[in-house]
Amino acid sequence: MEVVLEVKNCNVDIQKERILRDISFHVKRNEIMALVGHNGAGKSTLMKTMIGSREKITGTLSIAGNDQDAQYKSYKRNFTYIPEEPLLFNELTVYHHFKLYQKSYSVPEDVFESRVQTYTQGFELKDKLDEYPEALSKGMRQKVQTICALIPDVPVLFIDEPFMGLDVYAGRFLEEELIRKKVQGACIVLTTHQLEKVSELANRYVMLVEGEVASSGDVSEFHELERRST
Amino acid sequence: MEPMTTYSVYKWLRKKRRKKKFDLYKQTYHMVVDPVMVFYSGLFVIFCLFIGYDWLQQLITLLDGRGTFIAPYAFFLPLLAIISASVASFTDPGLRFTSSELQLSFLPHSRKWLLTYLFLEKYIVQLLIIMVVPLPFALVLMSWESAVTWVSLLLISYPLSLWMQWKLFSMSSVYKMSVFLFSAAFSVLFFLGFPVLLLYLGLSVIVLVCFIRKEEVDWGRVIDINDARVWNMWLVGYFTEVNIKPPKRFGITKSIWKKKRGRHYSAQHLYGRIWTGYLQKSADVVWKTIPTVCLIILVIPMRVDWMLMFTLPIAIVVYHEVAGGLFSDVEGVFHPLPIEEESCKNSYLKWAYIGLLPVFISFISIQTVLGESLVAIGMQLIAIILLVYVDLARVIDERLMMVQKENFYREEWRRVAGLILLGAGVYHPLFLLGVPLVVFKIGRSTLKELIS
Numbered sequence: 001m002e003v004v005l006e007v008k009n010c011n012v013d014i015q016k017e018r019i020l021r022d023i024s025f026h027v028k029r030n031e032i033m034a035l036v037g038h039n040g041a042g043k044s045t046l047m048k049t050m051i052g053s054r055e056k057i058t059g060t061l062s063i064a065g066n067d068q069d070a071q072y073k074s075y076k077r078n079f080t081y082i083p084e085e086p087l088l089f090n091e092l093t094v095y096h097h098f099k100l101y102q103k104s105y106s107v108p109e110d111v112f113e114s115r116v117q118t119y120t121q122g123f124e125l126k127d128k129l130d131e132y133p134e135a136l137s138k139g140m141r142q143k144v145q146t147i148c149a150l151i152p153d154v155p156v157l158f159i160d161e162p163f164m165g166l167d168v169y170a171g172r173f174l175e176e177e178l179i180r181k182k183v184q185g186a187c188i189v190l191t192t193h194q195l196e197k198v199s200e201l202a203n204r205y206v207m208l209v210e211g212e213v214a215s216s217g218d219v220s221e222f223h224e225l226e227r228r229s230t
Numbered sequence: 231m232e233p234m235t236t237y238s239v240y241k242w243l244r245k246k247r248r249k250k251k252f253d254l255y256k257q258t259y260h261m262v263v264d265p266v267m268v269f270y271s272g273l274f275v276i277f278c279l280f281i282g283y284d285w286l287q288q289l290i291t292l293l294d295g296r297g298t299f300i301a302p303y304a305f306f307l308p309l310l311a312i313i314s315a316s317v318a319s320f321t322d323p324g325l326r327f328t329s330s331e332l333q334l335s336f337l338p339h340s341r342k343w344l345l346t347y348l349f350l351e352k353y354i355v356q357l358l359i360i361m362v363v364p365l366p367f368a369l370v371l372m373s374w375e376s377a378v379t380w381v382s383l384l385l386i387s388y389p390l391s392l393w394m395q396w397k398l399f400s401m402s403s404v405y406k407m408s409v410f411l412f413s414a415a416f417s418v419l420f421f422l423g424f425p426v427l428l429l430y431l432g433l434s435v436i437v438l439v440c441f442i443r444k445e446e447v448d449w450g451r452v453i454d455i456n457d458a459r460v461w462n463m464w465l466v467g468y469f470t471e472v473n474i475k476p477p478k479r480f481g482i483t484k485s486i487w488k489k490k491r492g493r494h495y496s497a498q499h500l501y502g503r504i505w506t507g508y509l510q511k512s513a514d515v516v517w518k519t520i521p522t523v524c525l526i527i528l529v530i531p532m533r534v535d536w537m538l539m540f541t542l543p544i545a546i547v548v549y550h551e552v553a554g555g556l557f558s559d560v561e562g563v564f565h566p567l568p569i570e571e572e573s574c575k576n577s578y579l580k581w582a583y584i585g586l587l588p589v590f591i592s593f594i595s596i597q598t599v600l601g602e603s604l605v606a607i608g609m610q611l612i613a614i615i616l617l618v619y620v621d622l623a624r625v626i627d628e629r630l631m632m633v634q635k636e637n638f639y640r641e642e643w644r645r646v647a648g649l650i651l652l653g654a655g656v657y658h659p660l661f662l663l664g665v666p667l668v669v670f671k672i673g674r675s676t677l678k679e680l681i682s
Contacts, residue, residue: 051566072635076568087565091507096500103497104567 002029004155004187005050010059012042012049012211019045020211023059027156027187027204032178034198034219035191037208043191044084046208047160050189051081064155077105079156080149084164086141088133094144095129098151105152112151119147122173139165150177157181159190163197175201198222236339240347243330251463301376305426307383308433309417311391316410319398321455325349328456332449349392356388390437397440400448412436497570502577508563509581512556519552520585524592535600539656543649545589546618553582554625560633569634575626582622590614606659613655613662617648620669644668 005027012020020042027033035043048054050061052068052075061068063078080101088097095116102112120126123143133141142165149157162178163171178188178201192198198205199219206216318324325348335341360381368377398406413436416429495503509516526545531538557578560569590611597607624645631638648668654661 053561053566069635073568076566079566081566083565089504089507091503092500096495096503099495100497100500100504100567103500103570103573 003027004029004064005189006060006062007046007050008060010046010049010061011057012045012054013057014045014054018211020049020056023208023211023213025206025213025216027189029155029185029187030182031204032182032188032190032202034202034205035189035208036195036198036205036222037214041208042211043208044160045211047081047158047189047191051079051158052076078154079158080105080152080154082146082149082157082159082162084160086133086138086145088141088144090133093130093132094125094136097144097148101148101151105154107152115151116147119150119177122177123147123170139167139170142166143170146174150181153184153186155186157186157188159188161192162190163192163194236334236343237347239334239337239339240331240344243334244351247330247460254463301372301379304376304380304383306417306420307380307387308390308430309413309420311387312394312413312433312436313410313417315391315394316398316406316413319395319401319406320403322395322459323399323452323455324392324395325352326456326460327452328460329453332453345396349389349396352392353389357385360384360388394437394440397443397445399452400445401440401443405443409436409440496573498573498577501570501573502580504563505578505581508559509556515552515556516585519549520588523549524588527589527592528596531596531600536657538596538600539653542593542614542656543653546614546621546652547649549586549589550618550622550625553585553622554629557582557626558629558633560630569630571630575623575630579623579626582626583619586618586622609659609662610652610655613652613665616669617652617665621645621648 003026007026008024010020010023011018023042023046025033035046037043045054049056052072061075063075066074066078068075089100092100098112098116101107102109107115120129123146125140125143125147128136128140128144133144136144146162146166149159157178159178162174166174175197178190182188190202199222202219204217205219205222207214207222315324325345327345327348331341331344331348335344364384365377365381368380371377372380394409398409413433416432420426420429523545526541526548527538530541560574564574593614594607594611597610602610628638628640648665651661651664651668655665
């Protein structure tokens with residue numbers, strides 16, 4: 001299978017302290033990869049580095065052959081991201097957010113309309129299209145952010161704690177949608193503390209311990225996180 | 231064990247808040263204040279107090295009884311109270327009910343009582359202020375009967391204003407505006423000599439309508455604004471450069487603007503909306519830059535006229551650099567979204583060009599004051615617009631390329647040449663002929679010339 005996301009020897013410092021050490025892994029097409037680890041293991045930092053919002057000290061990152069440093073614009077066009085905390089624009093309504101993602105990723109109009117229809121129905125947001133973010137509950141904002149990331153067809157989908165804040169139905173809908181995306185050829189990188197989701201959804205896992213890859217491999221080899229202080 | 235009363239809990243909470251604020255001030259003090267400087271500043275303040283005392287003694291004899299003419303205006307105070315309450319209610323609830331008070335109200339403590347304590351506390355503080363400042367002044371300025379009338383009406387007007395502000399805050403803009411218009415109309419009638427009693431009757435009707443109307447308090451909005459107001463300590467914010475602001479959705483214009491909820495927007499329109507929000511957030515920088523740039527153009531040439539040759543290019547460079555700097559945060563604004571470059575740049579440039587209007591006005595004003603001919607001003611203005619139009623677009627273009635990690639070639643010398651010609655054009659308009667030549671060359675060179 002073709003490698004889509006490649007992370008090679010990445011080191012990241014925050015305030016002169018090394019947070020990520022020599023991180024290397026890759027994710028192939030039709031694959032869901034789970035980043036697991038304790039709080040403070042470096043999952044979110046790695047996620048932020050992969051989406052380009054945190055600078056790395058050394059190493060390379062590429063998506064579908066587009067290097068993050070050399071082809072930054074193409075790199076950014078090749079992924080969408082669902083953060084743990086929704087990052088919505090106060091100036092835009094729910095529908096405007098969808099429209100912004102459509103324009104940013106050049107999604108054809110007919111595809112866009114049908115996806116908005118499907119996702120707003122699936123996430124029960126149909127009557128909220130003209131609302132501004134502050135009028136929505138946290139869960140609803142999370143749903144809006146999720147739909148935004150699902151609208152474009154991109155090779156990589158980064159998700160930080162995908163099921164946080166979603167109700168049971170929305171969580172199930174998202175699960176189905178992620179599997180559908182995977183079957184269609186996308187690769188998905190997700191972080192989660194819900195370990196049963198890792199075995200249900202993911203094909204492979206990468207476990208981070210204190211900023212380093214402690215183990216990685218097929219999800220069937222993954223059992224559980226060991227206690228940090230034993 | 232006896233449960234704590236609402237009052238004792240309220241008092242305890244306020245005490246803790248004061249302590250935390252005091253600690254924050256103390257930390258800021260230790261961070262920025264030099265003890266030697268404080269010592270000499272203290273001496274200076276004591277010295278100023280002596281001067282002030284001497285000055286006050288002279289002033290008292292001078293002012294004694296001269297304020298009699300303002301005595302009848304005491305009756306205007308209740309009208310003023312309602313006007314100020316209606317205006318303030320657009321952005322501020324008046325009573326500092328924060329998230330901490332809200333948390334308290336979830337415990338067995340009444341929200342109504344907490345509000346009452348807040349109201350009383352604010353009133354008592356105001357009472358003390360009135361006793362210390364306006365009362366002595368009123369006694370010096372006018373007869374004691376008039377002074378008593380002023381102070382009594384002040385004491386009635388303040389709580390009235392506070393209560394109205396609180397009530398109006400959760401009401402619709404239409405209500406606020408209506409109260410403002412009615413009280414403004416009453417004020418006009420007051421100055422036209424209409425009987426005060428009738429005006430007070432009208433005012434009572436307004437107050438009564440607000441009293442009867444049972445509007446639910448918009449607690450979320452109250453708390454967001456109050457939290458920001460309570461914890462945004464000016465001195466700490468000034469030194470640490472961290473300012474806490476209420477969510478901008480609570481401005482006057484915001485609520486009106488947000489009602490436009492069309493769905494069919496172009497990318498540029500959506501980007502425009504996001505930039506508008508971002509510029510509102512960066513209002514501090516915007517409102518410091520524009521007046522500064524205007525002052526650079528206005529103040530120095532007012533004293534030495536030929537300095538305009540230098541201040542004009544400097545002002546333009548400052549404006550462009552600040553505009554470019556604000557734009558550089560594009561990644562922070564759009565997060566990991568890929569940017570549709572043209573829409574993103576054009577929507578930002580629209581605002582950047584609008585921000586230059588006061589600069590143009592300042593330039594025209596100073597040249598008019600300095601007696602420059604209309605033809606010369608016209609030529610200079612065309613040259614400025616031309617240079618600004620191209621150079622600002624180039625600055626923004628470069629910043630975007632930097633953010634996008636692209637390589638580009640910067641022809642700084644052409645920019646410098648354009649600015650020198652512009653400055654020289656202030657000395658003699660003939661030099662301005664060189665501006666289009668340089669500017670159009672810049673225009674061509676902005677096509678991304680990659681080094682590698």
